[in-house]
Amino acid sequence: MATIRDVAKHAGVSVATVSRVINETGYVHEDTRKKVETAIRELHYTPNEVARSLYKRKSRLIGLLLPDITNPFFPELARGVEDEMQENDFRIIFGNSDENANKEKEYIQTFVQNNVVGVIASTNHPDTDTYRKLGIPVVFLDRTADNRPSVYADGREGGRIAAHEMAARGSRQITVIQGPASIRTALDRYQGAVDMLSSQGIAFNVIQTTSFSFTEAGIWAKELFERYPDTDGVIASNDIVATAVLHEALRLGKKVPEDVQIIGFDDIPLSSLLTPALTTIRQPAYDMGRASAALLIQLLENENIDHRIIQMPVTFTERETTRKVEQYG
């Protein structure tokens, strides 16, 4: 009797794709769908075997480790992972690492104890034995490590774009907010901004911060305008901090963007609902989550993989906290 693997082989596609066609979940190209349907007919395959085939293996669990689900960037990422996994009948064990190496190690260990078949991790420590000696496929998400499977956005380029766009719109007293130094993605976007400002010969100030938390964001926003009251442009480490800076600027009676321009990073869902709406460097969080799950499934199914390292685009998302470029460019 034909199995889902036979169908996949016959049609020249992945098991996941066959599953998507059968379950009518997720996107499948029309040509691919036809191929799969032909294979199903020719092999007299009956889809109720899917269930049997799916649960033959010991587990269809994967581990997902994120820094902190309460940072609004990560729910989108997690949702992307889950939707792709759910459509492919995988389930997720989930943990928050708080960027803490010990907590992370403990989670990875218990993932393994619970028989996960693969791991998606947003980690600052991809090169430790925790991952190198894991023995099951790992995809790094929102992070990258030399030549190992990963899905991430180009933070450095994002930083460069933010700095370039802000300068093109006339700010000359720019303050850059540096995110936590221990977080690779925060460092990348900071360095990108600094590179660009330096190369254009524009002076800038730096405010250092140690977390992306809501409660502390307000404190740094206050500190920024106390230390650098002449600031006319703020490149924030993420949208939470940018929102706090916007709030503080308005509280001080500054006009945004006339007196101060602000650019965030991430494009979390609330950013477009702020007044003025936040200009930001968008990372496609949901799509990144989906792509990481699809890559892990490919690794689990030993498919030929063309792209083990997937860099997603960052885009300048122009809203109302920056001026129009025509006036200044």
Add this chain to the structure above:
Amino acid sequence: MATIRDVAKHAGVSVATVSRVINETGYVHEDTRKKVETAIRELHYTPNEVARSLYKRKSRLIGLLLPDITNPFFPELARGVEDEMQENDFRIIFGNSDENANKEKEYIQTFVQNNVVGVIASTNHPDTDTYRKLGIPVVFLDRTADNRPSVYADGREGGRIAAHEMAARGSRQITVIQGPASIRTALDRYQGAVDMLSSQGIAFNVIQTTSFSFTEAGIWAKELFERYPDTDGVIASNDIVATAVLHEALRLGKKVPEDVQIIGFDDIPLSSLLTPALTTIRQPAYDMGRASAALLIQLLENENIDHRIIQMPVTFTERETTRKVEQYG
């Protein structure tokens, strides 16, 4: 040789409590801590047995089903669940139901296939066989069902408070935004508001909505001011919708709170960073998550449980989208 259970019995506390004392995680009352430490000394218990004892059972997995992690109310809830579970060495399989009964049923089934020992579910269908015949402990979170273990906030009371406070601050052309009719918590807060306005003889208009999504919130906000341009007070179905209403009101040149007062529901982290900062009915999401996890652990350990139904307080959180009561009360 003494086990962690012996220590717990000797000290007259739960295994989870002993674990918290040993691992120095989570809150333990000072008297309780002393009792546990005494028991550890008297029984010559060595904590490295914890690990052995913890992994004796087949699984320390629990299933967590939430409607949608990208709604900013739920990450806080999930984080509370996870922190409490993590401190007690449980791990979480996580799924989003999208309030879809079929997806929910499928998730619960695969939770069981993955040998979860208990379930925490935020569901609109607590009375179905999916839960009644599950055979493992279930705690309903952010929802309640007659006499079964649950942790929730009093939405109806929250709606009443919102209506009362808005009326006390002088709004007389109030529009109430009704959340999705299929979601019990949305209905509760709506009915609370309507009850209070009716009992005070205050007329009001209603805008019906079908989701809590960010993208649609803006559409309803526009509809609200088109249909009811004289609105001078908006009781929103949650903070996302309130944020969209605030954005639209400001876009139309209305002054908030002078021309229009707005009250949200939830108190998501960004609400305090809006300008003006959002007045809202706060639900203690993180604490609700923690409490549901603690209750499930108690059920798993067959402890004597005094409170199987835990109702958490809702609180009026006064910020800047409402007027001062002295002027009107």
